[in-house]
Amino acid sequence: xxxxxxxxxxxxxxxxxxxxxxxxxxxxxxxxxxxxxxxxxxxxxxxxxxxxxxxxxxxxxxxxxxxxxxxxxxxxxxxxxxxxxxxxxxxxxxxxxxxxxxxxxxxxxxxxxxxxxxxxxxxxxxxxxxxxxxxxxxxxxxxxxxxxxx
Amino acid sequence: xxxxxxxxxxxxxxxxxxxxxxxxxxxxxxxxxxxxxxxxxxxxxxxxxxxxxxxxxxxxxxxxxxxxxxxxxxxxxxxxxxxxxxxxxxxxxxxxxxxxxxxxxxxxxxxxxxxxxxxxxxxxxxxxxxxxxxxxxxxxxx
Numbered sequence: 001x002x003x004x005x006x007x008x009x010x011x012x013x014x015x016x017x018x019x020x021x022x023x024x025x026x027x028x029x030x031x032x033x034x035x036x037x038x039x040x041x042x043x044x045x046x047x048x049x050x051x052x053x054x055x056x057x058x059x060x061x062x063x064x065x066x067x068x069x070x071x072x073x074x075x076x077x078x079x080x081x082x083x084x085x086x087x088x089x090x091x092x093x094x095x096x097x098x099x100x101x102x103x104x105x106x107x108x109x110x111x112x113x114x115x116x117x118x119x120x121x122x123x124x125x126x127x128x129x130x131x132x133x134x135x136x137x138x139x140x141x142x143x144x145x146x147x148x149x150x
Numbered sequence: 151x152x153x154x155x156x157x158x159x160x161x162x163x164x165x166x167x168x169x170x171x172x173x174x175x176x177x178x179x180x181x182x183x184x185x186x187x188x189x190x191x192x193x194x195x196x197x198x199x200x201x202x203x204x205x206x207x208x209x210x211x212x213x214x215x216x217x218x219x220x221x222x223x224x225x226x227x228x229x230x231x232x233x234x235x236x237x238x239x240x241x242x243x244x245x246x247x248x249x250x251x252x253x254x255x256x257x258x259x260x261x262x263x264x265x266x267x268x269x270x271x272x273x274x275x276x277x278x279x280x281x282x283x284x285x286x287x288x289x290x291x292x
Binding site for chain 1: 153171172177180181183184185186187210211212214215216218219222223226227228229231232233234235236237238284
Protein backbone atom coordinates (compact mmCIF):
# COMPACT_ATOMS: atom_id res chain seq x y z
CA UNK A 1 0.00 0.00 0.00
CA UNK A 2 1.47 3.41 -0.89
CA UNK A 3 2.49 5.75 1.92
CA UNK A 4 -0.11 8.24 3.04
CA UNK A 5 0.61 11.65 1.42
CA UNK A 6 -1.02 13.43 4.36
CA UNK A 7 2.33 12.91 6.15
CA UNK A 8 3.98 15.47 3.83
CA UNK A 9 5.02 18.44 5.95
CA UNK A 10 5.03 16.51 9.22
CA UNK A 11 7.80 17.69 11.55
CA UNK A 12 9.20 15.56 14.35
CA UNK A 13 10.51 16.83 17.70
CA UNK A 14 14.17 17.99 17.75
CA UNK A 15 16.70 15.38 18.84
CA UNK A 16 18.66 15.66 22.08
CA UNK A 17 21.82 17.75 21.59
CA UNK A 18 24.82 15.92 20.08
CA UNK A 19 28.15 17.29 21.26
CA UNK A 20 30.72 17.22 18.46
CA UNK A 21 34.03 16.01 19.89
CA UNK A 22 37.47 16.78 18.51
CA UNK A 23 38.43 13.12 18.68
CA UNK A 24 35.25 12.04 16.91
CA UNK A 25 36.11 14.37 14.03
CA UNK A 26 39.63 12.93 13.95
CA UNK A 27 38.26 9.37 13.94
CA UNK A 28 35.90 10.19 11.06
CA UNK A 29 38.61 11.95 9.02
CA UNK A 30 40.93 8.96 9.52
CA UNK A 31 38.17 6.55 8.48
CA UNK A 32 37.80 8.37 5.15
CA UNK A 33 41.58 8.66 4.81
CA UNK A 34 41.48 12.46 4.70
CA UNK A 35 44.61 14.09 6.07
CA UNK A 36 43.52 17.73 5.65
CA UNK A 37 44.92 19.37 8.82
CA UNK A 38 41.78 21.50 9.38
CA UNK A 39 40.15 18.34 10.79
CA UNK A 40 42.82 17.73 13.42
CA UNK A 41 44.84 20.91 13.97
CA UNK A 42 43.06 23.93 15.44
CA UNK A 43 45.79 26.27 14.14
CA UNK A 44 45.29 25.02 10.57
CA UNK A 45 41.54 25.55 10.95
CA UNK A 46 42.09 29.05 12.35
CA UNK A 47 44.18 29.94 9.31
CA UNK A 48 40.95 29.59 7.32
CA UNK A 49 38.99 31.63 9.86
CA UNK A 50 37.38 28.78 11.80
CA UNK A 51 37.36 29.03 15.61
CA UNK A 52 38.31 25.35 16.03
CA UNK A 53 38.79 22.17 14.01
CA UNK A 54 35.95 21.52 11.58
CA UNK A 55 34.32 18.28 10.46
CA UNK A 56 34.37 16.86 6.92
CA UNK A 57 31.38 17.84 4.74
CA UNK A 58 29.56 14.50 5.06
CA UNK A 59 30.01 14.29 8.86
CA UNK A 60 26.55 15.75 9.64
CA UNK A 61 25.03 12.56 8.22
CA UNK A 62 26.01 10.82 11.47
CA UNK A 63 23.41 12.95 13.22
CA UNK A 64 20.76 13.30 10.54
CA UNK A 65 20.66 9.57 9.75
CA UNK A 66 20.00 8.75 13.40
CA UNK A 67 17.42 11.51 13.63
CA UNK A 68 15.58 10.14 10.61
CA UNK A 69 14.89 6.98 12.63
CA UNK A 70 11.95 8.89 14.05
CA UNK A 71 10.44 9.02 10.57
CA UNK A 72 11.55 5.62 9.36
CA UNK A 73 10.25 3.90 12.51
CA UNK A 74 7.05 5.96 12.80
CA UNK A 75 4.42 3.19 13.07
CA UNK A 76 1.76 5.50 11.68
CA UNK A 77 3.77 6.12 8.51
CA UNK A 78 4.35 2.39 8.05
CA UNK A 79 7.53 2.40 5.96
CA UNK A 80 8.98 -1.08 5.35
CA UNK A 81 12.60 -0.36 6.20
CA UNK A 82 13.79 -3.79 5.01
CA UNK A 83 13.03 -2.61 1.47
CA UNK A 84 14.58 0.85 1.79
CA UNK A 85 17.63 2.08 -0.11
CA UNK A 86 19.32 5.46 0.18
CA UNK A 87 18.57 7.15 -3.14
CA UNK A 88 20.26 10.48 -2.79
CA UNK A 89 21.77 12.85 -0.28
CA UNK A 90 22.24 16.58 -0.27
CA UNK A 91 23.72 19.07 2.18
CA UNK A 92 23.39 22.85 2.28
CA UNK A 93 25.86 24.43 4.67
CA UNK A 94 25.52 27.73 6.51
CA UNK A 95 28.87 26.96 8.15
CA UNK A 96 30.88 23.80 8.75
CA UNK A 97 30.23 21.67 11.82
CA UNK A 98 33.04 22.20 14.34
CA UNK A 99 34.37 20.77 17.57
CA UNK A 100 32.36 21.87 20.57
CA UNK A 101 29.09 22.30 18.66
CA UNK A 102 26.02 21.01 20.45
CA UNK A 103 23.68 20.16 17.61
CA UNK A 104 20.04 19.18 17.38
CA UNK A 105 18.25 17.82 14.33
CA UNK A 106 14.65 18.50 13.42
CA UNK A 107 13.27 16.15 10.77
CA UNK A 108 10.50 17.05 8.36
CA UNK A 109 8.92 14.92 5.65
CA UNK A 110 9.35 17.05 2.53
CA UNK A 111 7.66 14.77 0.03
CA UNK A 112 6.11 11.37 -0.52
CA UNK A 113 5.75 10.01 -4.01
CA UNK A 114 4.89 6.70 -5.56
CA UNK A 115 6.98 5.90 -8.65
CA UNK A 116 6.49 2.60 -10.48
CA UNK A 117 5.19 1.04 -7.27
CA UNK A 118 8.14 2.26 -5.22
CA UNK A 119 7.60 4.64 -2.33
CA UNK A 120 9.91 7.63 -2.54
CA UNK A 121 10.27 9.59 0.68
CA UNK A 122 12.24 12.82 1.11
CA UNK A 123 13.26 13.70 4.65
CA UNK A 124 14.89 17.00 5.56
CA UNK A 125 17.03 17.33 8.67
CA UNK A 126 17.59 20.87 9.94
CA UNK A 127 20.73 20.90 12.05
CA UNK A 128 20.94 23.77 14.53
CA UNK A 129 23.46 24.78 17.15
CA UNK A 130 22.79 25.64 20.79
CA UNK A 131 21.82 29.21 19.97
CA UNK A 132 19.22 27.92 17.52
CA UNK A 133 21.18 29.03 14.44
CA UNK A 134 20.98 26.82 11.39
CA UNK A 135 24.30 25.08 10.65
CA UNK A 136 23.43 22.67 7.86
CA UNK A 137 20.37 21.25 6.14
CA UNK A 138 20.55 17.61 5.07
CA UNK A 139 18.08 16.21 2.58
CA UNK A 140 17.82 12.47 2.18
CA UNK A 141 15.76 10.56 -0.35
CA UNK A 142 14.76 7.04 0.65
CA UNK A 143 13.30 4.59 -1.84
CA UNK A 144 11.23 1.69 -0.53
CA UNK A 145 11.18 -0.85 -3.33
CA UNK A 146 7.82 -2.30 -4.23
CA UNK A 147 7.07 -5.64 -2.56
CA UNK A 148 7.42 -8.54 -4.96
CA UNK A 149 4.25 -10.31 -5.98
CA UNK A 150 3.37 -13.61 -4.31
CA UNK B 151 42.56 33.75 4.72
CA UNK B 152 39.93 32.02 2.66
CA UNK B 153 39.89 29.36 -0.04
CA UNK B 154 43.14 28.80 -1.93
CA UNK B 155 41.59 29.27 -5.38
CA UNK B 156 40.96 32.67 -6.94
CA UNK B 157 37.52 32.96 -8.57
CA UNK B 158 38.79 35.40 -11.20
CA UNK B 159 41.38 32.93 -12.48
CA UNK B 160 39.00 30.00 -12.86
CA UNK B 161 37.38 29.12 -16.16
CA UNK B 162 34.34 27.02 -16.85
CA UNK B 163 35.50 23.60 -18.05
CA UNK B 164 38.64 23.60 -15.91
CA UNK B 165 39.38 20.19 -14.47
CA UNK B 166 40.33 19.65 -10.84
CA UNK B 167 43.12 17.16 -10.12
CA UNK B 168 41.48 13.71 -10.32
CA UNK B 169 42.08 11.17 -7.55
CA UNK B 170 41.61 7.45 -7.01
CA UNK B 171 40.55 6.18 -3.58
CA UNK B 172 40.96 2.59 -2.35
CA UNK B 173 38.08 0.69 -0.70
CA UNK B 174 38.96 -2.51 1.12
CA UNK B 175 37.00 -4.51 3.67
CA UNK B 176 39.25 -3.11 6.38
CA UNK B 177 38.42 0.44 5.27
CA UNK B 178 34.69 -0.36 5.33
CA UNK B 179 34.89 -1.80 8.83
CA UNK B 180 36.69 1.31 9.98
CA UNK B 181 34.13 3.57 8.30
CA UNK B 182 31.28 1.57 9.85
CA UNK B 183 32.77 2.18 13.27
CA UNK B 184 33.40 5.88 12.74
CA UNK B 185 30.02 6.57 11.15
CA UNK B 186 27.86 4.25 13.23
CA UNK B 187 26.38 2.63 10.11
CA UNK B 188 26.64 -1.08 10.90
CA UNK B 189 24.35 -2.36 8.16
CA UNK B 190 25.70 -5.91 7.48
CA UNK B 191 25.55 -5.38 3.70
CA UNK B 192 28.79 -3.41 4.26
CA UNK B 193 30.76 -6.23 5.98
CA UNK B 194 28.91 -9.57 5.83
CA UNK B 195 29.11 -11.34 2.48
CA UNK B 196 26.50 -14.01 3.29
CA UNK B 197 24.05 -11.33 4.36
CA UNK B 198 24.77 -9.15 1.32
CA UNK B 199 24.14 -12.11 -1.02
CA UNK B 200 20.96 -13.06 0.84
CA UNK B 201 19.46 -9.68 -0.06
CA UNK B 202 20.44 -10.00 -3.73
CA UNK B 203 23.74 -8.10 -3.81
CA UNK B 204 26.74 -9.57 -5.67
CA UNK B 205 29.04 -9.16 -2.64
CA UNK B 206 29.68 -6.72 0.20
CA UNK B 207 29.14 -3.13 -0.99
CA UNK B 208 30.64 0.10 0.28
CA UNK B 209 28.57 2.66 2.17
CA UNK B 210 27.11 5.22 -0.24
CA UNK B 211 28.09 7.85 2.30
CA UNK B 212 31.69 6.62 2.17
CA UNK B 213 31.75 7.16 -1.59
CA UNK B 214 30.19 10.59 -1.07
CA UNK B 215 32.87 11.42 1.52
CA UNK B 216 35.70 10.36 -0.82
CA UNK B 217 34.34 12.19 -3.86
CA UNK B 218 34.24 15.61 -2.20
CA UNK B 219 37.92 15.26 -1.26
CA UNK B 220 38.77 16.14 -4.85
CA UNK B 221 37.09 19.49 -4.18
CA UNK B 222 38.30 20.07 -0.61
CA UNK B 223 41.91 19.18 -1.50
CA UNK B 224 41.73 21.66 -4.38
CA UNK B 225 40.17 24.53 -2.45
CA UNK B 226 42.06 23.90 0.81
CA UNK B 227 39.26 24.89 3.16
CA UNK B 228 36.47 22.26 3.38
CA UNK B 229 34.36 25.01 4.94
CA UNK B 230 34.23 26.62 1.48
CA UNK B 231 31.77 23.92 0.37
CA UNK B 232 28.36 25.60 0.41
CA UNK B 233 26.28 22.80 -1.10
CA UNK B 234 26.95 19.17 -1.91
CA UNK B 235 24.57 16.58 -3.29
CA UNK B 236 24.78 13.17 -4.95
CA UNK B 237 22.54 10.42 -6.24
CA UNK B 238 23.56 6.85 -5.44
CA UNK B 239 23.28 5.10 -8.80
CA UNK B 240 25.32 1.88 -8.46
CA UNK B 241 26.93 0.15 -5.49
CA UNK B 242 30.70 -0.07 -5.05
CA UNK B 243 31.29 -3.84 -4.84
CA UNK B 244 34.17 -4.67 -2.49
CA UNK B 245 35.68 -8.18 -2.76
CA UNK B 246 37.28 -9.80 0.26
CA UNK B 247 40.91 -9.50 -0.81
CA UNK B 248 43.79 -7.18 -0.13
CA UNK B 249 43.03 -5.14 -3.24
CA UNK B 250 39.32 -4.45 -2.75
CA UNK B 251 37.87 -1.82 -5.08
CA UNK B 252 38.75 1.66 -6.24
CA UNK B 253 36.70 4.82 -6.63
CA UNK B 254 38.00 7.11 -9.36
CA UNK B 255 36.81 10.69 -9.00
CA UNK B 256 37.08 13.48 -11.53
CA UNK B 257 35.64 16.98 -11.26
CA UNK B 258 35.03 19.91 -13.57
CA UNK B 259 34.12 23.54 -13.03
CA UNK B 260 30.63 23.53 -14.54
CA UNK B 261 29.52 27.11 -13.92
CA UNK B 262 30.61 30.38 -12.39
CA UNK B 263 27.91 31.66 -10.04
CA UNK B 264 27.31 34.92 -8.19
CA UNK B 265 29.18 35.93 -5.04
CA UNK B 266 32.44 34.32 -6.23
CA UNK B 267 30.99 30.83 -6.13
CA UNK B 268 31.43 28.02 -8.63
CA UNK B 269 29.51 24.84 -9.32
CA UNK B 270 31.66 21.73 -9.58
CA UNK B 271 30.33 18.60 -11.27
CA UNK B 272 31.81 15.35 -9.99
CA UNK B 273 32.06 11.93 -11.62
CA UNK B 274 32.77 8.86 -9.48
CA UNK B 275 33.47 5.52 -11.17
CA UNK B 276 34.15 2.08 -9.73
CA UNK B 277 34.81 -1.05 -11.84
CA UNK B 278 33.92 0.94 -14.95
CA UNK B 279 30.50 2.03 -13.69
CA UNK B 280 29.29 5.40 -12.51
CA UNK B 281 28.52 5.02 -8.84
CA UNK B 282 27.30 8.57 -8.25
CA UNK B 283 24.93 10.54 -10.43
CA UNK B 284 24.03 14.23 -10.39
CA UNK B 285 26.98 14.77 -8.13
CA UNK B 286 27.48 18.47 -7.63
CA UNK B 287 29.04 20.89 -5.21
CA UNK B 288 28.85 24.65 -4.90
CA UNK B 289 32.05 26.15 -3.55
CA UNK B 290 32.87 29.62 -2.26
CA UNK B 291 36.14 30.85 -3.78
CA UNK B 292 38.37 33.72 -2.74
